[in-house]
Amino acid sequence: MSGDSLDPYVDLYAGRARGLIVSEIRALFAVANRPEVVSLAGGAPYVSALPLDEVAAIVGELIAEHGAQALQYGSGQGDPVLRERICDVMAVEGVRGTPDDVLVTVGSQQALDLLARLFIDPGDVVIAEGPTYVGALGAFAAAQADVVHVPLDDNGLQPEALREALGRLAASGRRAKLLYTVPNFHNPAGVTLAASRRQEVVELAQRYGVLVVEDNPYGLLGFDHEPLPALHSLAGGRNVAYLGSFSKTFAAGLRVGWVLAPPAVREKLVLLTEAQILCPPALTQLAVVRYLEAMAWQEQIKVFREAYRERRDAMLDALDALMPRGCRWTRPGGGFYVWLTAPDGVDTKLMQPRAIGQRVAYVPGTGFYADGSGRDAMRLAYCFPPPAEIREGVRRLAAVLEDERELAATFHRAGTARSDGRQTHRGEVPGPAIP
Amino acid sequence: MSGDSLDPYVDLYAGRARGLIVSEIRALFAVANRPEVVSLAGGAPYVSALPLDEVAAIVGELIAEHGAQALQYGSGQGDPVLRERICDVMAVEGVRGTPDDVLVTVGSQQALDLLARLFIDPGDVVIAEGPTYVGALGAFAAAQADVVHVPLDDNGLQPEALREALGRLAASGRRAKLLYTVPNFHNPAGVTLAASRRQEVVELAQRYGVLVVEDNPYGLLGFDHEPLPALHSLAGGRNVAYLGSFSKTFAAGLRVGWVLAPPAVREKLVLLTEAQILCPPALTQLAVVRYLEAMAWQEQIKVFREAYRERRDAMLDALDALMPRGCRWTRPGGGFYVWLTAPDGVDTKLMQPRAIGQRVAYVPGTGFYADGSGRDAMRLAYCFPPPAEIREGVRRLAAVLEDERELAATFHRAGTARSDGRQTHRGEVPGPAIP
Numbered sequence: 001m002s003g004d005s006l007d008p009y010v011d012l013y014a015g016r017a018r019g020l021i022v023s024e025i026r027a028l029f030a031v032a033n034r035p036e037v038v039s040l041a042g043g044a045p046y047v048s049a050l051p052l053d054e055v056a057a058i059v060g061e062l063i064a065e066h067g068a069q070a071l072q073y074g075s076g077q078g079d080p081v082l083r084e085r086i087c088d089v090m091a092v093e094g095v096r097g098t099p100d101d102v103l104v105t106v107g108s109q110q111a112l113d114l115l116a117r118l119f120i121d122p123g124d125v126v127i128a129e130g131p132t133y134v135g136a137l138g139a140f141a142a143a144q145a146d147v148v149h150v151p152l153d154d155n156g157l158q159p160e161a162l163r164e165a166l167g168r169l170a171a172s173g174r175r176a177k178l179l180y181t182v183p184n185f186h187n188p189a190g191v192t193l194a195a196s197r198r199q200e201v202v203e204l205a206q207r208y209g210v211l212v213v214e215d216n217p218y219g220l221l222g223f224d225h226e227p228l229p230a231l232h233s234l235a236g237g238r239n240v241a242y243l244g245s246f247s248k249t250f251a252a253g254l255r256v257g258w259v260l261a262p263p264a265v266r267e268k269l270v271l272l273t274e275a276q277i278l279c280p281p282a283l284t285q286l287a288v289v290r291y292l293e294a295m296a297w298q299e300q301i302k303v304f305r306e307a308y309r310e311r312r313d314a315m316l317d318a319l320d321a322l323m324p325r326g327c328r329w330t331r332p333g334g335g336f337y338v339w340l341t342a343p344d345g346v347d348t349k350l351m352q353p354r355a356i357g358q359r360v361a362y363v364p365g366t367g368f369y370a371d372g373s374g375r376d377a378m379r380l381a382y383c384f385p386p387p388a389e390i391r392e393g394v395r396r397l398a399a400v401l402e403d404e405r406e407l408a409a410t411f412h413r414a415g416t417a418r419s420d421g422r423q424t425h426r427g428e429v430p431g432p433a434i435p
Numbered sequence: 436m437s438g439d440s441l442d443p444y445v446d447l448y449a450g451r452a453r454g455l456i457v458s459e460i461r462a463l464f465a466v467a468n469r470p471e472v473v474s475l476a477g478g479a480p481y482v483s484a485l486p487l488d489e490v491a492a493i494v495g496e497l498i499a500e501h502g503a504q505a506l507q508y509g510s511g512q513g514d515p516v517l518r519e520r521i522c523d524v525m526a527v528e529g530v531r532g533t534p535d536d537v538l539v540t541v542g543s544q545q546a547l548d549l550l551a552r553l554f555i556d557p558g559d560v561v562i563a564e565g566p567t568y569v570g571a572l573g574a575f576a577a578a579q580a581d582v583v584h585v586p587l588d589d590n591g592l593q594p595e596a597l598r599e600a601l602g603r604l605a606a607s608g609r610r611a612k613l614l615y616t617v618p619n620f621h622n623p624a625g626v627t628l629a630a631s632r633r634q635e636v637v638e639l640a641q642r643y644g645v646l647v648v649e650d651n652p653y654g655l656l657g658f659d660h661e662p663l664p665a666l667h668s669l670a671g672g673r674n675v676a677y678l679g680s681f682s683k684t685f686a687a688g689l690r691v692g693w694v695l696a697p698p699a700v701r702e703k704l705v706l707l708t709e710a711q712i713l714c715p716p717a718l719t720q721l722a723v724v725r726y727l728e729a730m731a732w733q734e735q736i737k738v739f740r741e742a743y744r745e746r747r748d749a750m751l752d753a754l755d756a757l758m759p760r761g762c763r764w765t766r767p768g769g770g771f772y773v774w775l776t777a778p779d780g781v782d783t784k785l786m787q788p789r790a791i792g793q794r795v796a797y798v799p800g801t802g803f804y805a806d807g808s809g810r811d812a813m814r815l816a817y818c819f820p821p822p823a824e825i826r827e828g829v830r831r832l833a834a835v836l837e838d839e840r841e842l843a844a845t846f847h848r849a850g851t852a853r854s855d856g857r858q859t860h861r862g863e864v865p866g867p868a869i870p
Binding site for chain 1: 441442443444445447448449450451452455457479480482483485487488490491492494495496497498499502503504505506507508509541542544545548552553554555556559570573574576577578612644646682686687688689690697699700703706707709710711712713714715716717718719722
């Protein structure tokens with residue numbers, strides 16, 4: 001936070017105010033949303049694929065016929081019928097839970113925040129993939145957690161690295177409280193935790209007494225095969241809090257997510273959410289109930305899936321055809337994101353203003369780490385722009401990366417590059433983000 | 436929390452989990468909502484007074500015509516057009532603010548929680564009226580605040596008592612961080628802070644460097660006169676966070692509230708809310724915008740006001756006619772609540788199961804204090820039941836109170852009553868809450 005010396009309230013704030021961080025993604029959005037820019041930055045789902053007239057009709061009926069309930073306060077834990085329907089939705093991925101153990105949240109973000117508040121004292125350790133979801137980093141930072149990253153590869157979280165991290169922490173007398181993971185179609189990495197690794201991850205967490213926070217917003221958006229077993233299923237529900245969301249399978253603007261947690265944890269989460277929001281909005285919850293009961297929601301997920309598959313293909317094809325040598329990227333089997341590693345010496349954060357100048361936006365990799373890593377990488381989202389725009393965006397990005405690669409190579413030959421990959425590899429100060 | 440010894444996660448929780456408390460109101464609602472019980476307990480607004488068909492039509496149109504926005508993620512601070520309309524709504528009570536300084540929240544509860552998180556370290560002092568709003572106590576408890584009550588009278592918070600409390604804290608080296616107050620049509624006390632006291636409250640808070648949290652959900656629901664000047668207005672916005680809500684003037688089930696805060700505070704609140712919920716639901720926010728722009732919302736507030744006035748009158752008339760001697764109660768000029776003090780020796784918490792047995796529910800006064808006070812009082816809500824039911828509820832309650840008064844007097848004569856008013860003034864263990 002800048003300007004604290006001028007803030008008249010500065011000596012009133014709680015210690016945790018120091019954990020507040022400005023998301024790199026937020027700072028980027030103001031420019032990325034300009035019409036002339038192709039944004040491969042935002043993770044906004046393609047909600048226009050919904051039959052809007054039908055959704056309008058069911059929500060209108062809901063208010064006209066059940067307004068006294070839909071416009072009224074409700075239960076802090078969430079609408080009981082919605083919690084039943086959520087159990088039906090989870091069952092599609094083989095996750096078993098009872099409505100009693102489901103808490104409805106204002107998107108998965110609130111579930112992350114509640115879990116962080118319930119478990120994290122300042123300085124407590126959270127293990128997360130590296131890279132990891134930026135919103136989770138925000139919730140953990142607000143709780144003043146110490147985030148320890150465990151690397152990913154094309155098969156997801158590396159169990160060996162997890163074992164080492166847990167052992168290292170234990171040896172130093174510290175204990176991780178939470179293991180945060182996005183096993184399916186990872187945000188931002190686009191990879192999926194291999195079936196063969198899942199049991200081991202669960203066993204490690206149980207052995208070290210760590211609660212697994214399994215965040216699964218994209219699980220039903222796989223292109224290639226049936227869903228893999230959830231960590232929650234493999235653990236028989238023990239030591240796992242499972243997070244789901246309707247943001248990607250129905251509509252993000254409703255902010256309806258949920259957490260399925262062991263009873264003792266769920267009981268405390270309900271008390272925390274009541275202190276935080278009293279109860280989630282009845283209107284959005286009952287809109288989801290109507291949607292699930294009156295419309296062919298599983299067919300609609302197929303519509304979304306095919307749209308995202310087409311966009312994923314457009315992005316991968318364009319990357320294959322256009323990216324300069326030295327670039328590598330993941331090949332997602334579902335979800336919204338590709339993770340691209342730039343050629344040696346290219347700093348994606350420093351490159352960002354020049355990319356915006358060439359009318360293409362992405363999120364620099366640093367946004368997805370708590371420790372400053374990620375300057376060699378970027379997240380590319382294919383969920384929102386139509387395929388032709390994706391191709392054009394990749395074309396622009398490839399040209400910028402090619403220029404950067406050549407510059408980096410020139411400076412490397414001239415001996416100015418530093419080996420930690422964090423050099424400002426030009427002699428100039430980066431320009432403003434707005435071209 | 437009971438059963439912690441059986442909770443396998445007990446050694447994983449954060450310290451703040453110890454601040455989680457079960458609201459007395461929540462425990463009561465399961466029985467209070469039975470159809471045979473007249474509930475004077477809940478604060479549910481009379482949303483059926485809305486023209487539900489018209490609301491259904493505008494929300495349906497919103498989705499059909501602007502679904503790509505209404506079903507999508509939005510800004511963490513809240514929709515910019517809604518923030519403009521909120522400034523219009525605040526202006527009706529003379530409160531001046533710019534859209535930049537407004538944060539949209541998931542009901543006022545989220546604003547309370549965000550402020551508590553931003554300002555309260557464990558053990559920090561919050562000054563609140565005694566009694567005070569139960570949801571605020573929940574948010575302060577979750578932040579592990581030490582709540583110091585300052586008494587109310589028929590003219591609201593007593594400035595002399597506030598001055599003493601601030602001086603006493605300063606003398607003991609402690610400083611209150613927040614002064615939480617509901618100046619208009621207080622929940623639960625039903626009283627309004629007199630105009631003549633407002634300037635003094637503001638000056639005391641400024642002198643002692645305390646941020647005033649002015650919670651004003653009922654300000655537009657006054658029966659007798661124009662709104663009094665807000666503390667925010669008297670302070671010129673300095674040192675005041677002003678909370679508003681559409682829960683009582685439109686629909687509680689949308690969970691749309693707001694906080695108007697000084698820029699430095701607002702900036703941090705935005706970061707905190709992004710970590711907590713990413714952004715508020717677009718659908719509910721845009722529904723409020725449509726409602727304010729397309730419908731005669733000020734006329735609708737008059738409809739609500741007249742309905743609540745009729746119910747207030749029904750309750751006061753019934754109390755005047757039926758209550759046994761020794762009872763006192765407030766005479767609200769707006770809002771939802773009457774605060775009733777029972778005859779000497781009557782314990783409203785112990786009496787509660789017997790009242791439920793006689794098919795009438797209220798909230799015992801202890802729910803509105805952090806320190807166990809309030810056993811001599813209760814909150815009666817007239818907002819939801821129709822007038823005839825209110826009269827019947829008061830009739831049942833009067834009979835129970837009469838019995839209790841006689842019992843208390845008998846035991847008092849027999850010398851068993853204790854002077855602190857906390858005696859279990861019968862020889863028996865209280866029966867179960869469910870008759």
